[in-house]
Amino acid sequence: MSKPRPLQEPLLPPGDEKQLHDFLEGERALLELRCCEPKALSQLIHDLAHPMSPSLEQAIARCLASRELEFAAAETLLPSMMHRFGLEPGACRQDPAIHSLRTVCSACPKVAACWLALRHQASQEECREFCPNAEALETLKPPPRDE
Secondary structure, eight states, X not given: OOOOOOOSSOSSOHXXXXXXXXXXXXXXXXXXXXXXXXXXXXXXXHOTTSOOOHHHHHHHHHHHHTTOSOOOHHHHHHHHHHHHTTOOTXXXXXXXXXXXXXXXXXXXXXXXXXXXXXXXXXOHHHHHHHOTXXXXXXXXXXXXOOO
């Protein structure tokens, strides 16, 4: 039997090792939260301003994209998106259009991109590129007041 030779080259290029490490770190943290602290995970997901590691943030975004986590997008994302478009969510509560906005938001295929964008304080212009409610939100915006 011959002795195994040591590997001459790493299995992955250095950049890929870091990416794999970050991926696994995020997945591990998310798994621990899902199993041991589901309430804490829910609070993390719904608090768009709460700091978290980039690896955990990406793991959560992947789960949101594949709809693996319970997440009411309209409850968390729509009010923040409304602020981006210059609307006050409380003032729009009685508007009949709010039901349509909530329905579209809840079924949005871009929920992960939206969650990440709002966590990172994306501008109205950036949000307009992916938000299916952008046009409707712009029509709800009150006209500028003449002073």
